[in-house]
Amino acid sequence: MRRDTGIRIFSLGLFLLFWGSLSAFLSDPQILPSPSQVLMEMSALWQKGKLQENLIATGWRVFAAFGLAMIIGGAFGYVMGKSDELDAWLDPWLIIFLNLPALVLIVLCYLWVGLNEFAAVLAVTLSKVPMTTTIIREGARNASWELRDLATVYRLPALTRLRHIILPELFPHIVSAARTGFSVIWKIVLVVEFLGRPNGIGRQIHTQFSLFDVTGVLAYALSFVVCILFIEFAIMQPSEKRMGRWRANAKA
Amino acid sequence: MLKLDLLCKSFAGHSVLEDIHLDLRQGDRVAVMGPSGIGKTTLLRIIAGLDTRFRGVRKTPDEIALMFQNPTLLNWRTAEENLRIFHPDAGEREVRQALKQVGLEEKASHYPQQLSVGQQRRLALARCFLTAAPLVLLDEPFTSLDPSLRSEMLSLTREFLDQSNSTMVLVTHSHDEAIALGARCFQLFSEKKKSAELVAI
Numbered sequence A: 001m002r003r004d005t006g007i008r009i010f011s012l013g014l015f016l017l018f019w020g021s022l023s024a025f026l027s028d029p030q031i032l033p034s035p036s037q038v039l040m041e042m043s044a045l046w047q048k049g050k051l052q053e054n055l056i057a058t059g060w061r062v063f064a065a066f067g068l069a070m071i072i073g074g075a076f077g078y079v080m081g082k083s084d085e086l087d088a089w090l091d092p093w094l095i096i097f098l099n100l101p102a103l104v105l106i107v108l109c110y111l112w113v114g115l116n117e118f119a120a121v122l123a124v125t126l127s128k129v130p131m132t133t134t135i136i137r138e139g140a141r142n143a144s145w146e147l148r149d150l151a152t153v154y155r156l157p158a159l160t161r162l163r164h165i166i167l168p169e170l171f172p173h174i175v176s177a178a179r180t181g182f183s184v185i186w187k188i189v190l191v192v193e194f195l196g197r198p199n200g201i202g203r204q205i206h207t208q209f210s211l212f213d214v215t216g217v218l219a220y221a222l223s224f225v226v227c228i229l230f231i232e233f234a235i236m237q238p239s240e241k242r243m244g245r246w247r248a249n250a251k252a
Numbered sequence B: 001m002l003k004l005d006l007l008c009k010s011f012a013g014h015s016v017l018e019d020i021h022l023d024l025r026q027g028d029r030v031a032v033m034g035p036s037g038i039g040k041t042t043l044l045r046i047i048a049g050l051d052t053r054f055r056g057v058r059k060t061p062d063e064i065a066l067m068f069q070n071p072t073l074l075n076w077r078t079a080e081e082n083l084r085i086f087h088p089d090a091g092e093r094e095v096r097q098a099l100k101q102v103g104l105e106e107k108a109s110h111y112p113q114q115l116s117v118g119q120q121r122r123l124a125l126a127r128c129f130l131t132a133a134p135l136v137l138l139d140e141p142f143t144s145l146d147p148s149l150r151s152e153m154l155s156l157t158r159e160f161l162d163q164s165n166s167t168m169v170l171v172t173h174s175h176d177e178a179i180a181l182g183a184r185c186f187q188l189f190s191e192k193k194k195s196a197e198l199v200a201i
């Protein structure tokens, strides 16, 4: 436990208190419901099964797009970091895609591919790939050519190289790509759903928005944020620590 | 066993090495010397098969061991794994034996960054000689070491070479090293031309 854990919990309490008193002051649940009202709405939605259903729909889009973006971006980043010639060929494309707003990609994907699941995941993946590519390319550029030479001379099989040299060497960059990727992707997925999917948290927020139901919006949004935080603390951070063991050991 | 007839090696149209001929038999030991930037590393990379963009013919055994000035270890794997990964066919006993020979049997499960610089170097040496490759290429592995570590590394290398009867090509700046390893010396010269030639001395 960190020493300032107490302060953090207290500060979170203050936030809830602030929210509660603001909503009491406004005394209009149509504008700002109290935390307990939102909580009740969440449990009502949970009992109806709507919360789970939409969380799962959104969750799978997040993970599909995340996985694809990591694999595609990682592969592009690696080859671009290794080959100056390929880098020269692909870099202008990368810059174009890097500066294309996610919203434009989403609209274009829906227009060209159709209002379907594939277009949705494709749009999110495409909006994340350039960022992953850039980060992994940086890692591949910094990778040691001496290790690569040794691997060649000792004729290590491709799989051994990938597992024992390339991936560990890129690991810090993979982690940072995963972090930024994850935090960006789940926000884009909501927009994708908002614009053209029949289910998911984004769609529900759209529905609640058209009903002017602030409580509903907050209920869906908060439950999703809780899931994201859970993934962050239960999966992302521990795996980062575990994989970085040799560094920690080296310092000890 | 090693035969190299290098007609010309150039980088971007600029010739670096020309007319270099090496013909070594099993167990031969040679040291390649010459000023910085003359092309020693380039020559070694050609022999190792890492650089294939040259004019000429190269014939080497399939199995080659290589060592650089930097230990070049997998920092994210333990000492033992560092040996294993590069020598998947080596048995448990061989790995242990190699670690023991360089005085690291107690450090088998340490990560490279938990080892002293001298220990890292010895680990790199153990990796280089673990499977007694018929051809061993060394690129200044003893440069910028403190004198006692240097002589320790040299005598370990000598021991390994005597055991394995490997052919060795050593790049070095020092006659002492060549003598300590019992190697014939060659000098890379660049005369009026800007490219280097190999001369026995």
Ligand SMILES: Nc1ncnc2c1ncn2[C@@H]1O[C@H](COP(=O)(O)OP(=O)(O)OP(=O)(O)O)[C@@H](O)[C@H]1O
Residues within 6 Å of the ligand: B011, B012, B016, B034, B035, B036, B037, B038, B039, B040, B041, B042, B043
């Ligand atoms: N990848 C490359 N591209 C262009 N020129 C290169 C490349 N590698 C080496 N050179 C040039 O080839 C020449 C020989 O380089 P090399 O590294 O073989 O020298 P060296 O004899 O090993 O020097 P040192 O003793 O400093 O290690 C140098 O002039 C260098 O600038």
Ligand SMILES: [Mg+2]
Residues within 6 Å of the ligand: B040, B041, B042, B139
């Ligand atoms: Mg050199």
